[in-house]
Amino acid sequence: MGIVLARIDQRLIHGIVVTQWAGYTKAQRLMVIDDELSQDELRKTAMRMSKPAGTGMSIISIQRAITNFQAGKYDDHNVFVIVKEPQALIPLLDAGIAIPEVNVGILFAGTDKTQISKMVAVNEAEVTALRELERRQVPVTLRYVPSDPNKPIEDYLKQLKTKE
Numbered sequence: 001m002g003i004v005l006a007r008i009d010q011r012l013i014h015g016i017v018v019t020q021w022a023g024y025t026k027a028q029r030l031m032v033i034d035d036e037l038s039q040d041e042l043r044k045t046a047m048r049m050s051k052p053a054g055t056g057m058s059i060i061s062i063q064r065a066i067t068n069f070q071a072g073k074y075d076d077h078n079v080f081v082i083v084k085e086p087q088a089l090i091p092l093l094d095a096g097i098a099i100p101e102v103n104v105g106i107l108f109a110g111t112d113k114t115q116i117s118k119m120v121a122v123n124e125a126e127v128t129a130l131r132e133l134e135r136r137q138v139p140v141t142l143r144y145v146p147s148d149p150n151k152p153i154e155d156y157l158k159q160l161k162t163k164e
Contacts, residue, residue, distance in 0.1 A: 002074055002098060006081040006089055009105035012037070013047045013057075016105075016145055017082060022052050024146040027080035029056040033065045033088055062088055066095040086129035086140075093136055102133055104142045104153055116156040119144050127157060 005025045009017065012032050022030060030051060037043055038061040051057040056077070060068070065081075068074065069092070081099070083089060085107070089099060106119045113121035120142060122130070130153055133140050140153040 001076060001078050002069065003081050003100065004078045005101055005103055006083065006099050007103045007105050008083055008086050008089075008107065010084045010108050011106055012082050012084065013050055015050075018050050018052055020145050020147075021103075022055060022080060025080045026078050027055060028077045029058060029074060029079045031057070031065065031074075031079050031081045032059040033062055033081055033083050033092075034059070035061045038064065062091050066092060066097065069097045070095065086126055086133060089138075090129060090132060093133075093138070099133075099138050102138055102140045104130070104140065105144055114160060116159060117142060120156065122157075122160075127160065130157065 004027065005021075007017070007021060011017075012034070013030065017030070021027075032047065038059055044059045047059060048057050058068075086102070086104075089102065092099060104120055107113075107121055107126065109115055109121040110123065112123045114123075115121045130140055134154065141150045142153050142156055143150050
């Protein structure tokens with residue numbers, strides 16, 4: 001087992017993740033991987049209150065996630081990974097951790113970002129990381145909820161080429 005899905009969602013743990021994605025992935029553990037959040041005990045405590053009953057939750061740094069996966073700590077779990085940006089997933093791949101699929105859910109708009117769907121805006125670094133995931137044979141799709149059509153991220157990124 002191990003990672004069953006990684007989701008990029010700047011809201012991290014919220015209602016849709018808990019009520020829809022956790023069940024869809026049959027997650028036994030929700031794993032938020034975020035260096036900044038892993039150091040914020042107050043936010044971690046608040047986030048843990050929303051986890052589904054009977055589901056484990058980890059809120060850890062990228063390095064801690066790598067160490068734990070390499071040690072086999074989650075070999076007998078279905079782990080649903082949630083990160084704020086695609087760049088956070090590259091070190092896991094570099095460390096040999098398998099990520100079978102990446103789902104892009106929510107990336108907020110910003111001054112240096114281009115809107116590519118209703119819920120997703122990307123900057124240059126995010127586009128580079130998304131394309132690197134695909135280059136490494138990790139399927140990257142965009143959908144907000146599990147019942148949405150599952151479309152390849154490249155279908156959305158193509159529009160960036162025409163704007164350049």
